[in-house]
Amino acid sequence: MAKxxxxxxVTAYYGSFKAIEDINLTVEPKTVTALIGPSGCGKSTFxxxxxxxxxxxxxxxxxxxxxxxxxxxxxRDVDVTAVRRMIxxxxxRPNPFPTMSIFDxxxxxxxxxxxxRKSVLEEAAERALKxxxxxxEVKDRLGKPGAGLSGGQQQRLCIARTIAVEPxxxxxxxxCSALDPISTLAIExxxxxxxxxxxxxIVTHNMQQAARVSDRTAFFSIERTGDPGRLIEYDDTQKIxxxxxxxxxEDYITGRFG
Amino acid sequence: xxxxPDGSANAGTGGPGVTTSHARVxxxxxxxxxxxxxxxxxxxxxxxxxxxxxxxxxPGGGGALxxxxxxxxxxxxxxxxMAAGTMVLVIIVAIAIFLIAKAVPALNxxxxxxxxxxxxxxxxxxxxxxxxxxxFGTLLTSIxxxxxxxxxxxxxxxxxxHYAPRRIGTALGFLIDLLAAVPSVVFGLWGRDFFYGPVRxxxxxxxxxxxxxxxxxxxxPFGKSILLGSLVLAIMVLPIITSLSREVFRQTPxxxxxxxxxxGATKWEMIRTAVLxxxxxxxxxxxxxxxxxxxxxxxxxxxxxGIVSNIxxxxxxxxxxxxAANIANAFGEANDVGRGALIASGLVLFSIxxxxxxxxxxxxxxxxxxxxxxx
Numbered sequence: 001m002a003k004x005x006x007x008x009x010v011t012a013y014y015g016s017f018k019a020i021e022d023i024n025l026t027v028e029p030k031t032v033t034a035l036i037g038p039s040g041c042g043k044s045t046f047x048x049x050x051x052x053x054x055x056x057x058x059x060x061x062x063x064x065x066x067x068x069x070x071x072x073x074x075x076r077d078v079d080v081t082a083v084r085r086m087i088x089x090x091x092x093r094p095n096p097f098p099t100m101s102i103f104d105x106x107x108x109x110x111x112x113x114x115x116x117r118k119s120v121l122e123e124a125a126e127r128a129l130k131x132x133x134x135x136x137e138v139k140d141r142l143g144k145p146g147a148g149l150s151g152g153q154q155q156r157l158c159i160a161r162t163i164a165v166e167p168x169x170x171x172x173x174x175x176c177s178a179l180d181p182i183s184t185l186a187i188e189x190x191x192x193x194x195x196x197x198x199x200x201x202i203v204t205h206n207m208q209q210a211a212r213v214s215d216r217t218a219f220f221s222i223e224r225t226g227d228p229g230r231l232i233e234y235d236d237t238q239k240i241x242x243x244x245x246x247x248x249x250e251d252y253i254t255g256r257f258g
Numbered sequence: 259x260x261x262x263p264d265g266s267a268n269a270g271t272g273g274p275g276v277t278t279s280h281a282r283v284x285x286x287x288x289x290x291x292x293x294x295x296x297x298x299x300x301x302x303x304x305x306x307x308x309x310x311x312x313x314x315x316x317p318g319g320g321g322a323l324x325x326x327x328x329x330x331x332x333x334x335x336x337x338x339x340m341a342a343g344t345m346v347l348v349i350i351v352a353i354a355i356f357l358i359a360k361a362v363p364a365l366n367x368x369x370x371x372x373x374x375x376x377x378x379x380x381x382x383x384x385x386x387x388x389x390x391x392x393x394f395g396t397l398l399t400s401i402x403x404x405x406x407x408x409x410x411x412x413x414x415x416x417x418x419x420h421y422a423p424r425r426i427g428t429a430l431g432f433l434i435d436l437l438a439a440v441p442s443v444v445f446g447l448w449g450r451d452f453f454y455g456p457v458r459x460x461x462x463x464x465x466x467x468x469x470x471x472x473x474x475x476x477x478x479p480f481g482k483s484i485l486l487g488s489l490v491l492a493i494m495v496l497p498i499i500t501s502l503s504r505e506v507f508r509q510t511p512x513x514x515x516x517x518x519x520x521x522g523a524t525k526w527e528m529i530r531t532a533v534l535x536x537x538x539x540x541x542x543x544x545x546x547x548x549x550x551x552x553x554x555x556x557x558x559x560x561x562x563x564g565i566v567s568n569i570x571x572x573x574x575x576x577x578x579x580x581x582a583a584n585i586a587n588a589f590g591e592a593n594d595v596g597r598g599a600l601i602a603s604g605l606v607l608f609s610i611x612x613x614x615x616x617x618x619x620x621x622x623x624x625x626x627x628x629x630x631x632x633x
Contacts (some may be wrong), residue, residue, distance in 0.1 A: 009549035053520055085522030095513035099535035108531060158517070165521060 002029035002084075002199040003069040004169040005050060010064035011228070012042070012049050014057065020043040021228035023064075025218055027169075032200045034210035034237065038219035038252070042229025043203045046220070047171050050201065051087035052080050068168065085113070088167035092174040094154030096146035096161070103142040105157055109165035124164050132160035133190050148250055152183020159190065163198070169195065172202040176209065188213050207253055213242050219249045331507045357605050362419065364598025374603070378567045378584060380599035381592060387599045389581070389606050391567040396580040396607065399484055399559060400552035402573065403491035408545055411496050415503035420529060431504065438497035448559035449490035450482075454562070457486045461574035463481035476575040482564040484578040490562050491555055506540030507533050546618035553611050556582035581607040 005027040012020045020042035029035045035043040048054040049062045052073060066073045071082050096105045106125040107115070115121060125142070129135040134156040138149070147158050155175060162170060172191075176184040191200060191213045204210050210217055218234040233246045244250045251257050316337045363370060369386050375388025414434065418427045458481030461474075468474040518528040534541075559585035564576035567584070585600045592600060 051520065053516065056516065081522040081524055083522075084520055089520040091513060091516065091520075093513055095511070095517045097514055097517065097532060097535065098511075099538070108518070112518075112521055112523050112527050112531065161517075161521070208552055 002197065004029050005087075005169060005199065005201070006065075006067045006070075007046075007050075008065040008067075010046065010049060010062065010066055012045050012054055012062045014045075014139050015059035018228040020049075020220075021230055023231050025231060027199060027201055027216070029199050030195060030197070030203065031215040032195050033216045033218065034203065034214035035203045035218050035220060036205075036207060036210050036252075037229070037232075038222070038257070039205075040225070040229070041220040041222050043218075043220045044173055045229070047173055047203050048089075049170055050169070051084050051089055053084070053089060053182060055080075085109070085130075085165055086167055087163035087169040087171060088165065090155070090162050090170065090172045090175045093178050094151055094153050094158050096130050096149075096157050098145070098147045098151045099220070100146055101143045102138050102146045102149070104155060105146040106160050106164050108161060113165065122197050125155075125160075128160040128164035131163055131190075131194065133186060133193075134160055136151065141166060150183070152179050153181065155179060155187060156190065159187070163194065167198065169199040169201065172200065174203050174205060177205060207241075211237060217241070219244075219246075219252060221248055221252065357601050357608075360598050361602035361605055362598075364595045365602055367595050368599070376568050376590065378579075378599075380383045380596040385595045385599065389603055391569050392579055392584050392603055393606060394569045395484070395563070395567075395578050396553055396582070396610065398571075399487045399491055399563075399578065399580055400549055400575075401449060402484065402488035403495060404545060404549055406488060406492040407496045407548065410492075411499035411544075412503055413543065414500045415507055416495075416533070418500075418504045419507035420525070420533065424573075431501070434497050434500050437493070438501070442494060442558045444554060445490055445494055446558035449486060449558060449562040453490065454486060454583045456479050457481060457489060459486060464574055469630075473571050473573045476572045479576050480574050482562065482576045484563070484573040486564065487559045487563045487578055487580075488573070490558050491552050494555065494558065498551065499541075499544045499548045502544035503537065503541050506537040506544075510536045515569060515580050541627070542618060542621055546614060549614055549618075550611055553607065553614065554582055555580075556586045559583040560586040581610075 007023050007025050010023040023046055024041075037043050039138075045054060047178060050066060050073070052062075054060050054062055062074060068083075068086065072078065083165045091225065096102075097108060100108065103122075103125055104111075106128050110121060110124055113237040114126075119193060126139075127133060129138065134153060137153060138157075146154065149157060155178075155207075159170075159175075166185065176187050179187065188209065191202070194200060202210075204215065214237045216235065217237040219232045219240065220229050221232045224230050233240065233249045235245070240249060241253055244253065363386070364380065368380070368387060369384045370377075370386035370388055372388055374390055375386060376391040378387045378392070379385065380387040414430075418431055422430065422619065461480035461483060462478075464474045464477070465476065466482060471478075514532040516529055518531040521531075523531055559580050563578040563580065563583055565579050565583065565587055566577035567579045568575060568577065581603045585604060588596065589600055
C-alpha cells in the first residue's frame with residue numbers, strides 16, 4: 001500500500017523565479033516525514049511538486065527527478081492524473097466541495113475513477129470515514145452538506161476523501177493551521193493510525209507537531225528573500241530536535257530565527 | 259464640527275442657521291405640549307436640540323453630551339434614499355392601475371374568449387381577440403432561443419474562464435460584451451434582410467429530409483419563421499448568459515479546483531466536479547435573465563417573424579407572433595378597444611415574466627442549504 005518517494009536534484013520554478021533548488025531526499029514507506037522551515041522556504045512548493053500539483057499554476061515547472069518506487073513521476077509518458085491518484089493531498093484549509101453532501105464528498109474521487117455501484121461506494125465511504133475518525137460523528141447525516149461541518153470535521157472529511165481512493169502516499173500541506181488545538185489533536189491521532197498503511201509527508205509550521213507526529217524531519221531554509229529554498233538538514237526527528245548537526249537548524253528549532 | 263474659534267462658540271451647530279435655531283428655543287419649549295401636525299413639530303424639535311448643543315464646550319470637551327441633531331446630513335440622506343425607494347412602489351402601482359383601467363373595458367368588449375381564441379381582431383365592430391396564440395409564440399420563441407443559446411454560452415464561458423490564454427480571453431470577452439451593445443432593431447434588420455436567406459435555405463433542406471418530424475413539416479413558404487426569430491433571439495441573449503456565467507465560473511474557489519485535481523481529475527472532470535456545481539445557481543440566474551430579455555424582446559421579433567397568430571409547433575414555416583411583437587405591429591392602427599386589448603396582452607406578458615422569475619428563484623432557493631455554505 002505504501003511506496004517510497006525519492007527526490008533527486010529537484011528544482012522548481014514559478015515563471016523565472018526559482019522557488020527551490022537541488023532538493024535531495026528519500027522518504028521511506030509507512031513513515032511520517034515532516035517538512036519544517038520558515039515561511040517562503042519552499043516546503044509547500046516541494047510538497048506540491050511531489051504530486052505534480054505545482055505545475056497547475058501558470059508558468060510553474062519542475063526540473064530534476066522525482067520517483068515513486070523508482071518510477072519517474074515526471075516521465076513524459078506518465079499520466080498526471082494517475083500520479084495524483086497514487087499520491088493524495090490534504091490542503092491547508094479544509095476544502096470540501098461546497099455543493100456536495102458529506103457522502104458525495106467522500107466518494108468524489110471514486111466517482112472520478114468511474115466507480116458507480118452504490119454498494120461499493122457506500123462501503124468505501126464508511127471505510128474511509130472510519131479511517132478518518134469521522135464516521136461516528138457524521139453517520140446519521142451523510143446527506144447533509146459537507147461545508148456544514150466544523151473546521152476540524154471538514155478537514156477530517158477531506159482526509160477521508162483523500163484516502164477513499166486508496167493512495168500510496170498522502171501529502172499534507174499544513175493540515176492543522178486553520179484548526180483549534182482539539183481538532184489538531186484529532187488529526188495528529190489520525191496520522192499515527194494512517195501511518196500503518198500510507199507514506200505520509202506533512203508540511204507544518206508547528207515544531208511541536210513535527211516532533212510529535214513524524215519519524216523523519218526535513219528542515220528547509222533560504223539565505224534571504226528571493227533566493228531559492230534549500231534542504232538544510234534531513235534526519236531522524238529525534239536527532240533534529242535534540243542534536244541537529246547544522247547550526248542553522250538548531251537556531252530555527254530553538255526559535256532564534258524564522 | 260466646531261474647528262474654528264467662531265464655530266466652537268456655537269458648538270456643534272455651525273453655520274448661519276444657528277442663530278435662528280437659538281431664537282426659536284423658547285417657542286419650541288412652549289409649543290411642545292401642543293399637539294400640532296407632524297410638519298409643524300419637526301422644525302421645532304430641531305430648534306430645541308440645536309439650542310441644547312449650544313451649551314456644549316467644543317468637540318470632545320467637557321460638559322453635557324451634545325444632543326443628536328435632528329436635521330444632520332445623515333437624516334437628509336436617509337430621507338432621500340427612502341424617498342427614492344418609495345418612488346419605485348409608487349411607479350409600479352401607478353403603472354398597474356393604468357394598465358388595468360385601460361385593459362378592463364377592452365376585455366369587456368371582447369366577444370371571443372380571451373384565453374382560447376387564436377386570432378387578434380380587436381378593431382372590428384364586434385372585437386374578437388385572444389392571447390393564446392401570442393403567449394404560445396412568446397414562450398416557444400424564447401424557450402427555443404434559450405435551448406440554442408445556453409449550451410453555446412456555457413461553452414464560451416468555460417473557455418474564457420478556464421481554457422483560453424489570458425490575452426485571447428480578454429479580447430473575446432470584450433467582443434461578447436460588444437455583442438450585447440448592438441441595438442435590437444439592428445438585430446431585427448440584420449435578421450430580416452440578411453440572416454433570412456441562410457435560414458430559409460436551411461428550412462427548405464430540413465423540410466426536404468425531416469418533414470416527417472412535425473416541427474419541420476408544412477409546404478412553405480419558409481423563412482420568416484419561429485426558427486429565424488429564435489435564432490436572432492438566441493444571438494441577442496448569448497452575451498448576457500455568457501458574461502454572467504463566466505463570472506461565476508471564475509469565482510470558483512481555487513481550493514475546490516485543486517481538491518478535484520489532487521483527486522486525479524482531468525481538467526474536464528475538475529470542471530464537472532468543482533466548477534459547474536459551484537456555478538449552477540449563477541448559471542440558472544443568468545439563463546433566467548436571458549429568458550426575461552427573450553420574453554420581452556419586441557422589435558427584432560416584430561421584424562423577423564411572419565406575424566401569424568396561430569398555435570403551431572411548426573418552426574420553419576412563415577408565421578409566429580409574440581405578445582411584444584404584436585403590440586409593436588398592431589399599435590399604430592389600433593382604435594380605443596384595440597389599444598385596450600394590447601394593454602391586456604401586455605399584462606399577460608408581465609404575468610408570464612413574473613412567473614418565470616418566481617420559478618427561477620424557487621429553483622435557486624431549493625438548493626440554498628448547499629449554495630449558501632459555499633460562500
